[in-house]
Every structure is written in structure tokens, then in C-alpha cells.
Amino acid sequence: MSRSSLPNRYQLAEFGALLAEPARAAMLLALMDGSARPAGELARTAGVGAATASAHLKRLLDGGLLAVHEQGRHRYYRLADDEVAARLEALALPRAPRVPRPAGSDPALCRARTCYRHLAGELGVAMCTAWLERGWLQSGSEGLRLQAPAVEALVGAGWEPDVAGRLLRLRGRGCIDWTERRLHVGGPLGVALTDAMLDAGWLRRASRSRALLPSADGLRRFTQLGVRLEP
Amino acid sequence: MSRSSLPNRYQLAEFGALLAEPARAAMLLALMDGSARPAGELARTAGVGAATASAHLKRLLDGGLLAVHEQGRHRYYRLADDEVAARLEALALPRAPRVPRPAGSDPALCRARTCYRHLAGELGVAMCTAWLERGWLQSGSEGLRLQAPAVEALVGAGWEPDVAGRLLRLRGRGCIDWTERRLHVGGPLGVALTDAMLDAGWLRRASRSRALLPSADGLRRFTQLGVRLEP
């Protein structure tokens, strides 16, 4: 049991090499808030092509800095663990104990966020739970389907009937939220629902993060539709 | 005043690139104890040629990770500041507040050490101070010269007369100790004195560090010669 475990020259060099490329550094920084992001988004963030990004992500994965979560045709990359995040933070802030997460991305402060274009976070989970409970969502062999009473309620809340009606033909997929570890509505249905909520002004995208901010009117509407946020 | 200063991708990549080469990583690790080492020694430690090492040291210097202290024809490199050391330690130990310095190199525990082949550290400073005070060392325009009474005392302490006598022809140079910030005897005289003390068994080299361990007999001899170590 050695008291202090300084890395040897090769371990240190290997870690440094992983940071040494601006594209990789950009990817790591983008993931510092604990989010999991698909390869394509990281490629755009880093400013490189998809092929290049894939190679970088493979290196970071092999190097143990990233973990991957496969979901359909997407591959969500995130930092491997808190230790990696702590190392990266240490490079920036030599003496500070821990840097607080950016407010917009802190799971405790961010009640809603996008999970690749559909609503997730606390609000997404609450909506899924409530609608399953009252039968507005039905889970079948092909996934989640929205039911007619939900459409009526949405039209009653001001949505265009054709927009709401189209939702009946879309399938949803149960998606486990990273931070909540509970189910929410993904798939085409989840995306369409989220897009419609954005159009209706119930939600607003935060500028540079994946956070979604419910408006005051949106919160009222959600309450009307049976979706309650715990205080 | 931004509250948390995460580096941008280029700063992070630049720092990583400096670590990315095993030779550079070895140099940095060798300097983690706060020591200042000449370029040649670092080249040997890293296992590369002098030319290659010089290029690496230049990069580390330009990158702000090292500082250099020119002393005659030697160039002593050390970590630029505590912040750099803290960063490197953080890479190894994500959560530990600070790693204690290796015992052998801790200035508080190491009473004597070599400053490029001559005696430095607490013991070196004490010897220089005492001998200047009692006139055994004289500071002239050409540097430090040992005086006859010192030679007599050394012969009385068991040194060969010709070994001790040769010291009269050698010049010493006042050398500021890094950790003590006080004068000690460097130059040919300092080296010859140190070599003779090693031969006489007053000092012993520590295996893998620059520490010098005075023997029990050595401590007695130093006391006889007017050199007192503060407790």
C-alpha cells in the first residue's frame, strides 16, 4: 500500500496526450457538466468532421476518460466518472476544492432539459409518470402511444388540432433519464411533444446548454394537464 | 471577474501537450520534490540525449511550467511555482488535498544535500557561516579561499595532509541555497571539500535523491570544527 501514488512517466504522458489535441479538449470540456452527448454534437462542438470525431472519441474511450451509452443509433458519450471530472477541474483550478457546476446544467437547479431533442429531466419524468397513470399514455408492444383524451386536453390547452392529432400516429420510446434514473418519453413522440411545447411557449431553450426553462404559463399548463413538479 | 475559470480548449490542449511526451513527463516528475536540477542530469533521468533534453526543457520553460536558474555554465531547472506542482499532483491524486513531499527531499527533514556536487542545505549553510566567522574562510576578489588554520583542523580531524593542503589552491564560490536562501560554499573548493567528507565517511549519499546523510561520526566532527546545526 504505497502512501502516495504518483504516476510514472508513461501514465502521465498518456493522460497528457489525450488532452493534447484541441478537438479532444473541446469534447472533454463540453462534457464537464456531467451531460451525455451524442457523437455528432461533439463533432460539431469540436469543429471537426464526424469521422475525425469518432476517432477522437475512440481514443478517449480506450483511455478510460469517457464512457458510452448506446441508445438506438446514437452513442452518448460522457465522462467516465467523477474522478475524471475532478482531474480536469484540478488542471483549471489548482487549489480550489471543487468547481461548482454551471448553474444551467446543475441537475438540482435544472428542472427540465433535453435528452437528444426530447423532454427529460425532472419535468419530463413527471409528465411521463402522470400521463401513464391517467391513461393518456399507453405502453404497447411497439412502444408508447398517446391516447385520444390527451389530444383533447392539449387542444383544450390551446394547441392546433392537427398538430395535436398528428401525435396519435407517432411512437414513443421509454428512455431512462441519466440524472433522475426514471422513465420519460423519448422517440418521435417525445420529440414532437417537445417541439410543440417549445412552439407554444411552454418551454424555452437556454442559450448554450441543453437546459429547458418552463415559462410561467407553461408551468400553469402542465399543472392543468396533471403534471406536478415536486417542490 | 469570472467566478470559475475553466480553461478553453487551447489552454487545456497546450498543457496536455507538454505532458504528452514521456521524456518531458519524466523531467517534471523528477522536479516534483521542489529540487532544481541541471539540464544534463534531467537528460540522463529522462533517458534522452542532451540536445533532445534541451529542446524539451525549452518547451517546458516557454510553457510556463519550469523556471531556470543560471549558475555559471550550468542551468538549473525547477518547477515554476507551487501551482504547477499542485496541478501535477492533482493529476495523480484527484481528491487528496496535497501529497506530502518525499521524505528524503523535504527541506525540513533533509539537513544536507548536494547543490550540484557540493554541500548545501542546512549543513552547508551552517559550515559556511561558521568558517567565515572564525576566519577559516576568507572572501576575496577571486572568491572564497580556505585558510591555513582550517587545513590544520582538518588534518587534526584525520584527513590526509596532502588532501587537506590541496584545498588551499582551490577557489570557492558563494552559492545561494534554494531552500535556505543563505550562502554556502560552492565552486571547486566546495566540491573538493564535499568529496573529502564523503571519502572520510562524514557524509553518505542517499540512494536515489540528492540528499546527503551525515553519519554519527560526521556530526561529531562537524561540531568539533565549529559547525552547529540548529535543533
Add this chain to the structure above:
DNA sequence: CATCGGTTTCGCCGCGCAGCGAAACATCCG
């Protein structure tokens, strides 16, 4: 003053790797 030893500069070689486009592969969609 001639010499020696430590260090840096210069010139060259060769490897590693980042970047892209094209193509292959997988998944999802209506």
C-alpha cells in the same frame, strides 16, 4: 591562454497522427 565540460543550436530523418472524403454499417421512420 589552452583546455575541458555543460548547454544550446542546427540540420536531418522518420514516425505518429489529425484531418477529410467515401463507403460501409446500423437504426429509425413513415
Add this chain to the structure above:
DNA sequence: CGGATGTTTCGCTGCGCGGCGAAACCGATG
């Protein structure tokens, strides 16, 4: 099923840079 989208693999090109030997530079040495 056929088209669309996200991702990885493959092949290729070019740059960056680590390595060394030779030579230049400088201070120290006797």
C-alpha cells in the same frame, strides 16, 4: 420496404515533432 440519419471504418495526405550527431557557444579551470 425504401429513404433518411447517425456513426464507424478505411484509405490517403500532410504536418508536427521527437530523436540524434555535429558544431557552436560560454564559463570555468589550472
